[in-house]
């Protein structure tokens with residue numbers, strides 16, 4: 157599985173996700189600990205709708221491969 161996660165296009169976002177009020181991945185309402193997930197791309201005719209979208213802490217912990225597991229065999 158690739159670590160690179162494609163953001164959904166802007167057209168698929170809810171209004172809350174588009175406005176950064178809800179997690180872009182699971183849709184949960186963001187309160188604290190929200191992390192920028194990047195820029196979702198979209199356009200409507202001549203208008204560019206690119207917007208920064210946000211992830212809840214639970215979702216953002218999934219795709220980050222930085223951390224070594226503490227114990228393994």
Ligand SMILES: [Zn+2]
Nearest residue numbers: 179182212215
């Ligand atoms: Zn989430």
